Amino acid sequence: xxxxxxxxxxxIVLGLLERLESASVYALKxxxxxxxxxxxxxxxxQLYREADxxxxxxxxxxxxxxxxxxxxxxxxxxxAAGRRALGSWRRDVAVERLPELRDPGLLKLFxxxxxxxxxxxxxxxxxxxxxxxxxxxxxxxxxxxxxxxxTLQAGVAHEREWVRFWEGLAASG
Amino acid sequence: xxxxxxxxxxxIVLGLLERLESASVYALKxxxxxxxxxxxxxxxxQLYREADxxxxxxxxxxxxxxxxxxxxxxxxxxxAAGRRALGSWRRDVAVERLPELRDPGLLKLFxxxxxxxxxxxxxxxxxxxxxxxxxxxxxxxxxxxxxxxxTLQAGVAHEREWVRFWEGLAASG
DNA sequence: TGAAGCATGTAATTTGTTACATGATTGG
DNA sequence: CCAATCATGTAACAAATTACATGCTTCA
Numbered sequence: 001x002x003x004x005x006x007x008x009x010x011x012i013v014l015g016l017l018e019r020l021e022s023a024s025v026y027a028l029k030x031x032x033x034x035x036x037x038x039x040x041x042x043x044x045x046q047l048y049r050e051a052d053x054x055x056x057x058x059x060x061x062x063x064x065x066x067x068x069x070x071x072x073x074x075x076x077x078x079x080a081a082g083r084r085a086l087g088s089w090r091r092d093v094a095v096e097r098l099p100e101l102r103d104p105g106l107l108k109l110f111x112x113x114x115x116x117x118x119x120x121x122x123x124x125x126x127x128x129x130x131x132x133x134x135x136x137x138x139x140x141x142x143x144x145x146x147x148x149x150x151t152l153q154a155g156v157a158h159e160r161e162w163v164r165f166w167e168g169l170a171a172s173g
Numbered sequence: 174x175x176x177x178x179x180x181x182x183x184x185i186v187l188g189l190l191e192r193l194e195s196a197s198v199y200a201l202k203x204x205x206x207x208x209x210x211x212x213x214x215x216x217x218x219q220l221y222r223e224a225d226x227x228x229x230x231x232x233x234x235x236x237x238x239x240x241x242x243x244x245x246x247x248x249x250x251x252x253a254a255g256r257r258a259l260g261s262w263r264r265d266v267a268v269e270r271l272p273e274l275r276d277p278g279l280l281k282l283f284x285x286x287x288x289x290x291x292x293x294x295x296x297x298x299x300x301x302x303x304x305x306x307x308x309x310x311x312x313x314x315x316x317x318x319x320x321x322x323x324t325l326q327a328g329v330a331h332e333r334e335w336v337r338f339w340e341g342l343a344a345s346g
Numbered sequence: 347t348g349a350a351g352c353a354t355g356t357a358a359t360t361t362g363t364t365a366c367a368t369g370a371t372t373g374g
Numbered sequence: 375c376c377a378a379t380c381a382t383g384t385a386a387c388a389a390a391t392t393a394c395a396t397g398c399t400t401c402a
Binding site for chain 1: 383
């Protein structure tokens with residue numbers, strides 16, 4: 001129950017537990033892969049560690065819940081303190097540092113890679129990614145805007161931007 | 174002279190040493206802050222460690238060069254092996270994983286933050302950032318395209334995209 | 347002449363990545 | 375019935391962040 005610094009990973013765990021009501025870490029891992037993981041992925045080993053940390057801090061509680069086959073498993077859920085922490089994070093709109101692009105391709109470009117060759121390779125990859133995001137977006141149909149929908153739209157917009165960017169360089173060859 | 178895995182940080186150090194011919198880590202830190210650090214920042218503690226690692230791997234050499242005031246200082250430069258490593262990285266256009274957005278603001282949005290309030294705050298921050306990038310871009314005048322110029326253009330394009338995105342949400346309030 | 351800040355690092359802590367382990371379930 | 379893969383984790387290691395340390399310079 002000691003106090004701890006909450007990181008983005010913490011809020012991913014708290015946020016998903018709020019949605020799912022309760023879940024095993026394995027379940028969280030699967031949900032992450034399909035949702036928030038598109039713009040902020042977390043390896044499963046970190047989810048386990050984070051669940052433990054949050055439990056030690058009293059923000060989640062876990063209880064044993066063996067599988068039908070008798071295998072060991074733990075299920076986690078939010079505590080009242082966990083809900084409060086999540087709520088106040090969500091309400092706080094103060095802007096810390098803005099995110100960086102951190103694109104390995106840009107790094108090569110910066111240090112003198114051939115724009116046309118590099119652009120062609122990157123372009124293909126971003127086109128694939130864009131197509132996948134657009135398919136997901138289509139699957140939303142015309143539901144009312146929600147967090148997941150809005151973030152997916154952001155993802156699509158930035159992929160389009162990458163496609164435009166590398167297209168320009170690929171064509172320059 | 175053992176073999177080591179080269180990371181993006183490695184190439185930042187190698188790439189800058191190629192440009193500067195030779196430099197202290199402190200000098201690298203300053204150059205990073207003004208150039209590549211705009212889309213891929215590296216804390217100075219990491220630059221020190223990386224210089225040591227690269228030296229152990231034989232890709233850079235350092236020699237003592239006390240300051241005028243008699244203070245300890247080391248200057249690093251590329252070795253032939255370092256130049257080769259940099260060159261072959263630059264030529265390799267294979268695409269690993271694509272980068273993620275990893276924006277804390279998106280995370281809040283995903284987990285249900287109020288779009289209008291969040292958008293207003295983020296919008297202001299991104300507008301400032303965009304203005305700064307545009308000023309830098311203007312400072313380039315009309316030099317011929319170069320790595321640094323192209324990456325700055327990418328930065329501007331993505332900042333514009335963020336401005337558009339959060340504008341839409343801020344307006345929705 | 348003393349405080350602020352520049353120059354030069356080291357150390358501690360937290361995160362993230364990769365690899366390993368192993369029982370249950372399912373498809374061929 | 376056996377191989378693949380799903381489910382459930384642990385452990386080791388590498389990288390990133392944050393904090394600390396401390397001698398020089400400069401400027402009020």
